[in-house]
Amino acid sequence: MGNRFEFRPYIRPFRQPLKTHYGEWRDRAGILLRLTADDERVGYGEIAPVPWFGSETLEQALEWCQRLPTELPPDTIPAISNSLPACQFGFESAWEAMSTEMNQPQLPLSALLPAGAAALSAWKPLWKAGYRTFKWKIAVATPLQELKWFECLKQLLPVDAKLRLDANGGLTLEQATEWLEACDRNTVEYLEQPLPPHQFQDLLNLQASFATTLALDESVATLQQLQQCYEQGWRSVVVVKPAIAGSPAQLRQFCQTYLIDAVFSSVFETAIGRQAGLRLAAELGNRARAVGYGTTHWFEHDLQKFDALWQTL
Ligand SMILES: [Mg+2]
Incomplete structure (x- = not known):
């Protein structure tokens, strides 16, 4: 008597490499999980690590999966170390999916634009598809160049479009100041993680010095970090x-x-991780802001049926 545990690794290429301050990301690799109860109820979950954000690596997650018994006792979630946050999410969401009716919440999404000058044309089909909030990665080219593209993009976007900028911690304090001056002149929804997490005090100071809202992302990658930043006085946006x-x-x-x-925001999961994330977003996120799950256009194939997705692996 118990639940059967299965896992299958996956890898899927981005339609075009995703350029950020970290470099180019070509393939998203992760692990799909399936729990099956005695009465054949099934719950899917997904482990989608992002080690450069501070999660475990794919190898560490695979090792954890391989060590977990294939037959689990019916009413106990295995204790999973805080050093394996993606495994915690994957397993717990599979568990929840097995025991509750899952639905797909409909929330306004923020569409991720390509970095650089490509954004100047890429927003248009996304606008036509219904997106009203856009996110653009900066700190990929020189600030001088990107500030020019930014001013162009702001002029091209319809007035009721919202724009978020994300530096992935890649600016210096001087560059961040320059960007915030430009943002105060042009209106953006927020500027995300201008400085790396270790410059927390500078981030607090910047938030106090400019009208533009700042958001933390890398600084609050895990729940423990989110708690710490809150305790240290961060009250602005958190991703x-x-x-x-x-x-x-x-x-x-x-x-x-x-x-x-x-x-709430995606890490380029499949439909399985996305559904679990969107359910949390609907429950816990700020409903006045679009959620960061407008990323499916970055992949060629996006299977929505969980059984079919599982069968491809
Ligand atoms: Mg970010």
Whole structure:
């Protein structure tokens, strides 16, 4: 008597490499999980690590999967170390999916634009497809060049479009100041992680010095980091990537205790991880902001049926 545990690794290429301050990302690799109860109820989950954000590596996640017994006792979730946040999310969401009716919440999405000058034309078909919030990665080319593209992009975008910028921690304090001056002149929804996490005090100072809202992302990758930043006084936007934040149950508890301005965001999961993330977004995110799950156009194939997706592996 118990639940059967299975896992299958996957890899899928981006339609075009994703350029950020970290370099080029060509393939998304992760692991799909399936739990099957005695009565044949099935729950899918997904482990989608992003090690450069501070999650475990794919290898560490695979090792954890291989060590977990294939037959699990019926009513116990295995204890999973906080050093394996993507595994915590993957397993717990599979568990939840097995025991609850899963639905796909319909939320306004923010569409991710390509970095550089490509954004100047890429927003248009996305606007036509219904997106009203866009995110553009900066700190990929020189600030001089990117500031020019930014001014162009702002002029091209319809007035009711919202724009978010994301530096992935790649600016110097001087560059961040320059960007924030430009943002104050041009209006953006927010500037995400201008400086790396270790410059937390500078981030607080910048938020106090400019009208433009700042968001933390890399600084709050895991629930423990999110708690720390909150305790140290951060009250502005936080980007929550549930797939690497850790236990959904603990994340719920934190978000229901403290009033945080959270934008839930994808890490390029398949439809399985996305559904679990969107459910948390609908429950815990700031409904006045678009969620960061407008990323499916970055892949050629995006299978929505979980059984079919599982069968491809
Ligand atoms: Mg970000």
